[in-house]
Ligand code: SF4
Protein backbone atom coordinates (compact mmCIF):
# COMPACT_ATOMS: atom_id res chain seq x y z
CA UNK A 88 0.00 0.00 0.00
CA UNK A 89 2.79 2.41 0.92
CA UNK A 90 4.56 1.53 -2.32
CA UNK A 91 1.39 2.29 -4.27
CA UNK A 92 0.98 5.68 -2.59
CA UNK A 93 4.63 6.51 -3.22
CA UNK A 94 4.35 5.68 -6.90
CA UNK A 95 1.14 7.73 -7.20
CA UNK A 96 2.87 10.67 -5.50
CA UNK A 97 5.77 10.40 -7.94
CA UNK A 98 3.34 10.27 -10.87
CA UNK A 99 1.42 13.33 -9.64
CA UNK A 100 4.64 15.25 -9.00
CA UNK A 101 5.78 14.77 -12.59
CA UNK A 102 2.29 15.28 -14.02
CA UNK A 103 1.94 18.67 -12.36
CA UNK A 104 5.46 20.10 -12.68
CA UNK A 105 4.72 21.49 -16.15
CA UNK A 106 7.59 19.72 -17.93
CA UNK A 107 6.80 17.85 -21.14
CA UNK A 108 8.94 15.36 -22.94
CA UNK A 109 6.73 14.76 -25.96
CA UNK A 110 5.81 17.01 -28.90
CA UNK A 111 2.65 17.20 -30.94
CA UNK A 112 4.06 15.77 -34.13
CA UNK A 113 3.60 16.62 -36.98
CA UNK A 114 2.65 20.18 -35.90
CA UNK A 115 5.90 20.35 -33.97
CA UNK A 116 9.08 18.72 -35.19
CA UNK A 117 10.85 16.58 -32.60
CA UNK A 118 14.51 17.14 -31.86
CA UNK A 119 16.52 14.05 -32.68
CA UNK A 120 19.82 13.00 -31.19
CA UNK A 121 22.96 14.21 -33.00
CA UNK A 122 23.75 10.51 -33.45
CA UNK A 123 20.38 9.82 -35.13
CA UNK A 124 20.68 7.92 -38.40
CA UNK A 125 18.21 9.04 -41.02
CA UNK A 126 18.06 8.74 -44.76
CA UNK A 127 21.42 9.35 -46.39
CA UNK A 128 22.40 11.76 -49.12
CA UNK A 129 24.85 11.19 -51.92
CA UNK A 130 27.21 13.56 -53.70
CA UNK A 131 28.05 12.68 -57.26
CA UNK A 132 30.49 15.60 -57.16
CA UNK A 133 32.54 13.85 -54.47
CA UNK A 134 31.99 10.21 -55.46
CA UNK A 135 34.95 8.37 -56.99
CA UNK A 136 32.76 5.35 -57.88
CA UNK A 137 34.81 2.91 -55.83
CA UNK A 138 31.64 0.91 -55.07
CA UNK A 139 32.62 0.26 -51.47
CA UNK A 140 29.25 1.54 -50.21
CA UNK A 141 27.46 -0.89 -52.49
CA UNK A 142 29.61 -3.79 -51.34
CA UNK A 143 29.33 -3.05 -47.62
CA UNK A 144 25.56 -2.47 -47.62
CA UNK A 145 24.00 -5.56 -46.04
CA UNK A 146 20.77 -5.48 -48.00
CA UNK A 147 21.35 -3.98 -51.45
CA UNK A 148 19.99 -0.53 -50.65
CA UNK A 149 22.65 1.07 -52.86
CA UNK A 150 23.27 0.08 -56.44
CA UNK A 151 26.15 1.64 -58.39
CA UNK A 152 26.31 1.29 -62.16
CA UNK A 153 29.58 1.96 -63.98
CA UNK A 154 30.58 1.72 -67.63
CA UNK A 155 33.31 -0.56 -69.02
CA UNK A 156 35.93 2.04 -68.04
CA UNK A 157 34.60 1.98 -64.46
CA UNK A 158 33.29 5.51 -64.81
CA UNK A 159 30.20 6.16 -62.74
CA UNK A 160 26.92 6.09 -64.63
CA UNK A 161 24.21 5.65 -62.04
CA UNK A 162 23.52 5.58 -58.33
CA UNK A 163 20.27 3.89 -57.33
CA UNK A 164 18.84 4.04 -53.85
CA UNK A 165 16.22 1.60 -52.54
CA UNK A 166 15.21 3.74 -49.59
CA UNK A 167 12.78 1.28 -48.00
CA UNK A 168 15.44 -1.39 -47.68
CA UNK A 169 17.85 0.72 -45.61
CA UNK A 170 18.34 -0.36 -42.01
CA UNK A 171 20.37 2.76 -41.14
CA UNK A 172 23.43 0.81 -40.08
CA UNK A 173 25.62 3.68 -41.35
CA UNK A 174 28.21 1.33 -42.85
CA UNK A 175 28.03 3.13 -46.19
CA UNK A 176 28.89 6.47 -44.61
CA UNK A 177 31.73 4.95 -42.63
CA UNK A 178 33.28 3.13 -45.58
CA UNK A 179 33.09 5.98 -48.08
CA UNK A 180 36.63 7.39 -48.43
CA UNK A 181 35.52 10.83 -49.63
CA UNK A 182 32.38 11.65 -47.59
CA UNK A 183 30.19 11.26 -50.65
CA UNK A 184 27.51 9.65 -48.45
CA UNK A 185 26.28 11.31 -45.27
CA UNK A 186 23.33 10.22 -43.17
CA UNK A 187 20.86 12.99 -42.34
CA UNK A 188 18.38 13.48 -39.50
CA UNK A 189 15.40 13.01 -41.77
CA UNK A 190 12.90 10.23 -41.07
CA UNK A 191 9.81 11.81 -42.64
CA UNK A 192 8.86 9.81 -45.69
CA UNK A 193 6.26 7.23 -46.53
CA UNK A 194 5.29 4.93 -49.36
CA UNK A 195 2.60 2.33 -49.89
CA UNK A 196 5.13 -0.29 -50.90
CA UNK A 197 8.91 -0.44 -50.90
CA UNK A 198 8.79 -0.05 -54.67
CA UNK A 199 7.49 3.52 -54.22
CA UNK A 200 10.80 4.45 -52.64
CA UNK A 201 13.29 3.45 -55.33
CA UNK A 202 15.15 6.33 -56.98
CA UNK A 203 18.11 6.97 -59.25
CA UNK A 204 20.30 10.01 -58.73
CA UNK A 205 18.34 12.22 -61.14
CA UNK A 206 15.03 11.29 -59.50
CA UNK A 207 16.41 11.95 -56.02
CA UNK A 208 16.98 15.58 -56.98
CA UNK A 209 13.22 15.99 -57.49
CA UNK A 210 11.84 14.06 -54.51
CA UNK A 211 10.06 16.71 -52.35
CA UNK A 212 10.96 15.24 -48.94
CA UNK A 213 14.53 14.54 -50.02
CA UNK A 214 15.87 17.25 -52.26
CA UNK A 215 16.23 20.07 -49.74
CA UNK A 216 17.77 18.12 -46.86
CA UNK A 217 21.23 19.44 -46.05
CA UNK A 218 23.32 16.55 -44.70
CA UNK A 219 25.99 18.95 -43.49
CA UNK A 220 23.45 20.23 -40.93
CA UNK A 221 23.59 16.84 -39.25
CA UNK A 222 27.09 15.61 -39.98
CA UNK A 223 30.46 17.29 -39.75
CA UNK A 224 32.88 15.48 -42.02
CA UNK A 225 36.55 16.41 -41.72
CA UNK A 226 36.58 18.75 -44.69
CA UNK A 227 40.19 19.65 -43.99
CA UNK A 228 41.06 16.16 -45.25
CA UNK A 229 39.27 16.66 -48.55
CA UNK A 230 41.30 17.18 -51.69
CA UNK A 231 40.04 20.28 -53.45
CA UNK A 232 36.77 21.91 -52.44
CA UNK A 233 37.15 21.63 -48.64
CA UNK A 234 35.73 25.11 -48.12
CA UNK A 235 33.22 25.30 -50.95
CA UNK A 236 29.63 24.23 -51.47
CA UNK A 237 29.02 20.53 -51.98
CA UNK A 238 26.13 19.27 -54.05
CA UNK A 239 24.51 16.35 -52.19
CA UNK A 240 21.55 15.21 -54.25
S1 SF4 B 1 22.87 2.76 -43.86
FE1 SF4 B 1 23.38 0.55 -44.02
S2 SF4 B 1 21.56 -0.35 -44.96
FE2 SF4 B 1 21.41 1.85 -45.31
S3 SF4 B 1 22.34 2.18 -47.32
FE3 SF4 B 1 23.95 2.47 -45.79
S4 SF4 B 1 24.96 0.46 -45.61
FE4 SF4 B 1 22.97 0.14 -46.62
Ligand code: SF4
Pocket residue numbers: 133134135136137138139140141151178179180181182183184
Ligand atom coordinates in the same frame (compact mmCIF):
# COMPACT_ATOMS: atom_id res chain seq x y z
S1 SF4 C 1 31.88 4.53 -51.21
FE1 SF4 C 1 31.66 6.73 -51.58
S2 SF4 C 1 33.08 7.15 -53.25
FE2 SF4 C 1 32.77 4.94 -53.23
S3 SF4 C 1 31.05 4.58 -54.67
FE3 SF4 C 1 30.16 4.81 -52.63
S4 SF4 C 1 29.62 6.98 -52.49
FE4 SF4 C 1 31.06 6.77 -54.17
